[in-house]
Amino acid sequence: MLHQNEIAVDNFAGGGGASTGLEMALGRSVDIAINHDPAAIDMHKVNHPNTTHYCESVWDVDPVAACAGRPVGLAWFSPDCKHFSRAKGATPVNKEIRGLAWVAVRWAMSVPVRVFMLENVSEFLSWGPVVYINDQPRPCPARKGETFDGFIKALTTGLKPTHPTWLEAVRALNIEFNLVEKYKLFKGLGYCIEHKILKMSDYGVPTSRARLFIVARNDGAPISWPTPTHGNPESGLIKVKTAADIIDWSIPVKSIFNRPRPIAEKTLIRIAKGIEKEIINNPDPFIVPREHVAPFITEHANGSNQRNMALNEPLRTLCAQVKGGHFALVTSHIIKFRGDNTGHKTNEPLHTISAGGNHLGEVQTFLIKYFGTSNAQSALEPLGTITTKDRYGVVMIRGSKYQIVDIGMRMLYPHELYAAMGFPASYKIAFNSEGKKNTKQNQVARCGNAVCPPAAAALVTANLTLSKKQVAA
Incomplete structure (x- = not known):
């Protein structure tokens, strides 16, 4: 754990993912949290009231003044990853944002920091100079990893002035004309450093997200990596x-048909492709447990009048109108609004959540038993991408035929997304420190790109929990 008088610092604190993980491992709040975003700091304050908060740029916080003579036992850094991530696409690259990681070197040069950890996307390993290609700033393809190499050398054996990263480093650290500080950089800060990519699902987080973690320490103790706790039960x-573990099944889905505001064609195409992949062509689709089935069904079959019925009511009335069989199943899959991605199975970890907005939803497909040829209209007809022939309108599940009678869709709610990132259910997201309701957009922004608390907790526990032998020594 932390030594006497040592403090824990969370740079780039955001809404509090890393701080929550550190608190889970250390048994107490972090001492200092820094973030330039007032909304992020406000959510952090609500959930971590015992922390000293700095709502300003990490470059504007003086480590010496903030620590007030106290050594840092653990410093956590999660610099903005958007300008490294593949998800950034063709958007111009911001050199200053890519250089935020140098603040870790600044802290290590300014105050005693025993252990620090840094989290980012795996592409951070390719951190290199930015050049102009077709008048747009882009990472130089020929110099991938060059800046990362200089970053590691500065923290370990020393960064020489002949290294191509030297000038960027001294300018980022604002020590270009400070011989004393430049000498520290030249000699190196003497840390032992390791890095590894960890899958969040290995540590009980229901997301497929994978992240790079860097662990550095200068106290002579070995760096340890947490052993995965989740995986193949046979092992x-x-x-x-x-995703099924975090979906709030009590929230109803709304039929995609006859909405006052029609669903966009691209969304309908996504839904159609998802149903074709995860329901029609999947011999074993995810079936919603009966105790969790959605509370209504909208009829899109025989008759001219559409009827909405609760699923917890007797279904004989439904069978009297819809030719063939009895209501039997509700299937579910996840829809993702990113690129050409059609989504994934509900019984898989949820895909990565970004800070750009809510782009993950759930689609429920309602089915009844199907007997022979039916002239019932297929619910897929309005989608325009799957024909209404029986071989497409009929789904074979576990040896039985079912007819699709309705399709519902809704976006995932913030509390579901936070659960998918491993935040505890008690985490406060709905209201700010003044008691005013947080917008859905603000809640999601604090969640996307957050550090998954269980993974941070596992990493801190592996490196800051003393063994009996160490305690005796």
């Missing part, structure tokens, strides 16, 4: 958590 591990 003695706990079963991986999935």
Whole structure:
């Protein structure tokens, strides 16, 4: 754990993912949290009231003044990853944002920091100079990893003035004309450093997200990596958590048909492709447990009048109008609004959540038993991408035929997304420190790109929990 008088610092604190993980491992709040975003700091304050908060740029916070003579036992850094991530696409690259990681070197040069950890996307390993290609700033393809190499050398054996990253480093650290500080950089800060890519699902987080973690320490103790707790049960591990574990099944889905504001054609195409992949062509689709089935069904079959019926009511009335069989199943899959991605199975870990907005939803497909040829209209007809022939309108599930009678869709709610990132259910997101309701957009922004608390907790526990032998020594 932390030594006497040592403090814990969370740079780039955001809404509090890393701080929550550190608190889970250390048994107490972090001492200092820094972030330039007032909304992020406000959510952090609500959930971590015992922390000293700095709502300003990490470059504007003086480590010496903030620490007030106290050594840092653990410093956590999660610099903005958007300008490294593949998800950034063709958007111009911001050199200053890509250089935010140098603040870790600044802290290590300014105050005693025993252990620090840095989290980012795996592409951070390719951190290199930015050049102009077709009048747009882009990472130089020929110099990938050059800046990362200089970053590691500065923290370990020393960064020489002949290294191509030297000038960027001294300018980022604002020590270009400070011989004393430049000498520290030249000699190196003497840390032992390791890095590894960890899958969040290995540590009980129901997301497929993978992140790069860097661990550095200068106290002579070895760097340890947490052992996965979740995986294949046959290997003695706990079963991986999935999207089904975080979906709030009490929230109803709304039929995609006859909405006052029609669904966009691209969304309908996504839904159609998702149903074709995860329901029609999947011999074993995810079936919503009966105790969790959606509370209504909208009829899109025989008759000229559409009827909405609760699923917890007797279904004989439904069978009297819809030719063939009895209501039997509700299937579910996840829809993703990113690129050409059609989504994934509900019994898989949820895909990565970004800070740009809510782009993950759930689609429920309602089915009844199907007997022979029916002249019932297929619910897929308005989608325009799957024909209404029986071989497409009929789904074979576990040896039985079912007819699709309705399709519902809704976006995932913030509390579901936070659960998918491993935040505890008690985490406060709905209201700010003044008691005013947080917008859905603000809640999601604090969640996307957050550090998954269980993974941070596992990493801190592995490196800051003393063994009996160490305690005796």
